Amino acid sequence: MAATGGCGDVGEMGRANGETAGGEGTSERVGGAAAGPALAAVVDTERYPLDAPGSARWDEVVRRARDDLAADGCTVLPGFVRPDLLATLRDEGAALAPHAYYTVEKVNAYNIPLDSDLPPDHPATIVLERGNAFVARDLIPRTAVIQVLYTSAAFQRLVAECFGLPHLHEYTDPLAGLCLNVVAPGMSHPWHFDTNEFTVSMLTQEPDAGGVFEYCPRIRTPESENLADVRAVLTGSGEPLVRRLTLRPGDLQLFQGRFSLHRVSPVEGATQRHSAIFAYSDRPGIVGAVERTRQLFGRVLPDHLAAAGNAVRGDRLLD
Ligand SMILES: O=C(O)CCC(=O)C(=O)O
Numbered sequence: 490m491a492a493t494g495g496c497g498d499v500g501e502m503g504r505a506n507g508e509t510a511g512g513e514g515t516s517e518r519v520g521g522a523a524a525g526p527a528l529a530a531v532v533d534t535e536r537y538p539l540d541a542p543g544s545a546r547w548d549e550v551v552r553r554a555r556d557d558l559a560a561d562g563c564t565v566l567p568g569f570v571r572p573d574l575l576a577t578l579r580d581e582g583a584a585l586a587p588h589a590y591y592t593v594e595k596v597n598a599y600n601i602p603l604d605s606d607l608p609p610d611h612p613a614t615i616v617l618e619r620g621n622a623f624v625a626r627d628l629i630p631r632t633a634v635i636q637v638l639y640t641s642a643a644f645q646r647l648v649a650e651c652f653g654l655p656h657l658h659e660y661t662d663p664l665a666g667l668c669l670n671v672v673a674p675g676m677s678h679p680w681h682f683d684t685n686e687f688t689v690s691m692l693t694q695e696p697d698a699g700g701v702f703e704y705c706p707r708i709r710t711p712e713s714e715n716l717a718d719v720r721a722v723l724t725g726s727g728e729p730l731v732r733r734l735t736l737r738p739g740d741l742q743l744f745q746g747r748f749s750l751h752r753v754s755p756v757e758g759a760t761q762r763h764s765a766i767f768a769y770s771d772r773p774g775i776v777g778a779v780e781r782t783r784q785l786f787g788r789v790l791p792d793h794l795a796a797a798g799n800a801v802r803g804d805r806l807l808d
Pocket residue numbers: 494495496497670678683688690702746751752753764766
């Protein structure tokens with residue numbers, strides 16, 4: 490498998506046995522330095538009243554997000570993190586970045602192997618270099634701003650409502666649920682479709698130049714791959730199809746990357762681009778496949794091996 494999407498694109502094996510260290514368990518911290526910042530200290534609750542679901546302001550935020558998502562599969566909640574926490578957000582990411590697993594992988598824009606038997610003009614035959622690197626969830630402190638957000642029940646509720654879902658689940662996968670995506674100068678996160686339908690991300694550190702999030706809204710649909718347009722974008726002649734998003738650190742981005750081809754353009758200058766990727770699913774218990782996990786993080790944990798064991802049954806009994 491050569492999935493090219495984010496850390497949430499783990500080639501899911503299915504359900505683990507019970508809960509694991511990185512597993513689900515939402516928390517709402519109301520205070521206490523040792524437990525990390527409280528949610529209200531992190532989020533601009535005047536603009537985004539996480540503490541008041543169903544209030545007029547909450548409904549307005551949800552309505553606008555749903556309208557944007559329906560129109561082009563993407564929405565940004567600007568200034569989600571309080572301005573006085575932006576330096577913390579950046580510094581925490583910068584401290585983690587050296588722990589990313591750096592490897593340059595040859596990929597294509599689809600979740601399919603490079604040696605797939607395809608017609609020569611199929612866009613999946615175009616080989617790209619994935620030069621971004623991920624810091625896995627188990628290296629991100631529980632007190633870090635992005636971990637506080639990821640595990641917050643109120644945050645999950647808002648995100649779920651924006652996507653029009655009754656509930657979102659954290660990944661059980663102890664590595665892939667929350668990642669810091671590091672794109673170093675000269676590198677890019679090339680054009681791809683996500684496997685997962687609900688991508689939530691947040692820039693934590695801006696590059697000096699480049700590193701722009703570019704996307705082609707709904708270039709494919711569940712009914713049609715629209716290969717000609719995808720090929721045009723991959724070969725540089727699809728400019729009219731490409732939109733560019735101006736993201737600032739602390740903005741929350743909700744995106745349906747399964748249908749919109751997207752990339753982070755090459756980073757220029759001397760500063761790395763860092764973004765947090767919050768992976769959720771509408772189903773509980775997601776654990777990544779062993780081989781894919783090794784590709785993304787350079788290691789696997791017992792949870793991945795156990796989940797793989799679960800997925801491959803020696804019998805035909807019902808669970
Ligand atoms: O880092 C970003 O802003 C986008 C990352 C992305 O496309 C992904 O993780 O699938």
